[in-house]
Amino acid sequence: MSQHLLERLKQLERISAEEEAEILGLPASERHFSRGEDVVKQGSSPTFSCLLLDGFAARYKVLQDGQRQITALHVPGDFVDLHSFLLKRMDHAIIAVTDCRVAIVPHDKLREVTERLPHLTRVLWLTTLIDGAIHREWVVAIGRRTAAQHFAHLICELYLRLEAVGLIHERSFELPLTQAEIADTLGLSPVHTNRVVQELRRSQLLSWRSHILTVHDFDALTKLAEFDPSYLNLDGKPV
Amino acid sequence: MSQHLLERLKQLERISAEEEAEILGLPASERHFSRGEDVVKQGSSPTFSCLLLDGFAARYKVLQDGQRQITALHVPGDFVDLHSFLLKRMDHAIIAVTDCRVAIVPHDKLREVTERLPHLTRVLWLTTLIDGAIHREWVVAIGRRTAAQHFAHLICELYLRLEAVGLIHERSFELPLTQAEIADTLGLSPVHTNRVVQELRRSQLLSWRSHILTVHDFDALTKLAEFDPSYLNLDGKPV
DNA sequence: CGAGGTCTTGAAGACGATCAACAAACGTGG
DNA sequence: CCACGTTTGTTGATCGTCTTCAAGACCTCG
Numbered sequence A, B: 001m002s003q004h005l006l007e008r009l010k011q012l013e014r015i016s017a018e019e020e021a022e023i024l025g026l027p028a029s030e031r032h033f034s035r036g037e038d039v040v041k042q043g044s045s046p047t048f049s050c051l052l053l054d055g056f057a058a059r060y061k062v063l064q065d066g067q068r069q070i071t072a073l074h075v076p077g078d079f080v081d082l083h084s085f086l087l088k089r090m091d092h093a094i095i096a097v098t099d100c101r102v103a104i105v106p107h108d109k110l111r112e113v114t115e116r117l118p119h120l121t122r123v124l125w126l127t128t129l130i131d132g133a134i135h136r137e138w139v140v141a142i143g144r145r146t147a148a149q150h151f152a153h154l155i156c157e158l159y160l161r162l163e164a165v166g167l168i169h170e171r172s173f174e175l176p177l178t179q180a181e182i183a184d185t186l187g188l189s190p191v192h193t194n195r196v197v198q199e200l201r202r203s204q205l206l207s208w209r210s211h212i213l214t215v216h217d218f219d220a221l222t223k224l225a226e227f228d229p230s231y232l233n234l235d236g237k238p239v
Numbered sequence C: 001c002g003a004g005g006t007c008t009t010g011a012a013g014a015c016g017a018t019c020a021a022c023a024a025a026c027g028t029g030g
Numbered sequence D: 001c002c003a004c005g006t007t008t009g010t011t012g013a014t015c016g017t018c019t020t021c022a023a024g025a026c027c028t029c030g
Helices: A003-012 A017-024 A107-116 A118-144 A147-164 A179-186 A190-202 A218-225 B003-012 B017-024 B107-116 B118-144 B147-164 B179-186 B190-202 B218-225
Strands: A029-033 A038-040 A048-054 A057-062 A068-074 A093-096 A100-106 A172-174 A206-209 A212-215 B029-033 B038-040 B048-054 B057-062 B068-074 B093-096 B100-106 B172-174 B206-209 B212-215
Touching: A003 A017, A003 A118, A003 A147, A017 A118, A048 A107, A057 A179, A057 B118, A068 A118, A068 A179, A068 B118, A100 A107, A107 A118, A107 B118, A118 A147, A118 B057, A118 B068, A118 B107, A118 B118, A147 A172, A147 A179, A147 A190, A147 A212, A147 A218, A179 A190, A190 A206, B003 B017, B003 B118, B003 B147, B017 B118, B048 B107, B057 B179, B068 B118, B068 B179, B100 B107, B107 B118, B118 B147, B147 B172, B147 B179, B147 B190, B147 B212, B147 B218, B179 B190, B190 B206
Parallel strands: none
Antiparallel strands: A029 A100, A038 A093, A048 A100, A057 A068, A057 A093, A172 A212, A206 A212, B029 B100, B038 B093, B048 B100, B057 B068, B057 B093, B172 B212, B206 B212
């Protein structure tokens, strides 16, 4: 099914030939979502999970007054919606930030896999635990870091996550979010987000034009953000 | 082992007699931690997971300048550290907020259970997904709610979580955190936290003295906080 | 080429941080 | 059981970060 997913899992744990075949053989219809469309709606109870093949997606909640907070960003290879496999009802929504290609995996099939392959089950479980680790890091960033540190932290995280699926080229990657969307992930206003972006541009740490973000000094960026990548579990020991 | 845990799991999914026996029979040595002690240290690689039997615990990270952010609070019945079963290295620490009684469950035993009981495995997995849902709600609260709303939201959440394990009596529960610790969970300064607490006291929504917090008007509190409990999955359908 | 969305800039104001001092509560030992 | 020291909570004043409002410039795409 998804080569990206397989690579990611292999970075986490040794995957047997049987498991590999199982992953690649997961029956999955493919669906497309266009920018701005909800991939999963709040309050729905999907009977399938979504694996992001191509594009960016975001989990978000909106408050009564219309304010929005993005709680997670998903990149290609993310099993965006493994949650709904066990959590019956979606307490939030997922939006396609860009046009997205998504593999749809029925919950029945997933259940069947978990009945038969306990080790693979643990690896899938692990990927959801890493999502949790990312959430914790976001809480720290939003709670205790300055706006600039927070933005820098987000860029460092995206950089490594995209690198893990081969989407970094010459220190650059596609960051298709608008500044307003970045603001909603950082918990800031769009205006202040813009000022922070310009601050980092001025200090030569990165540039960002026409949706391409280039990191000029990754070390300095991690230092500014106090970024410690260990929570991403990307050290890739197992092979 | 833990009656609390069993009750919690039964609220989520139907638990068979075999599974119930398995849970109650989990071999677990008991340990005590005193207030302020680390239950799990950052950077460690435990060979067991911790189930909180009694007391409050908190996951936290500290930044270079000494600022602290608490990323989760744990109450009795929480499988505090199921994470370490699959995540090898702790990227954060867990502190005993009060004196704690903890059951220690070896990872080997957990692995063995996951090999044999796929349904129980999914239920345990589910509990970690609910932790993730709580994290997302915290991101929203810290990112987009006012300080008073955020505090109110936290109290609503704790109220329901403690109610689920029978620790609410006459609209009251023990909240043994200091205001400085609350500040570290809300991402605020202690001074401002104090002002927010007083604001809610003045508006008659709650009182909080000598570590006992009483909610006088839960509905008004949820309304202020825009609290929607569905993310906690406590509706208790299965039995 | 025009139109809508996105980015940028300025000015004013709010929310929360910080600093500092003091009061109250707690716990420990005499 | 009281005395004392330490931790926790409370209050005031000042400061800074970020928000809000508003207007204009810049893109991008049909």
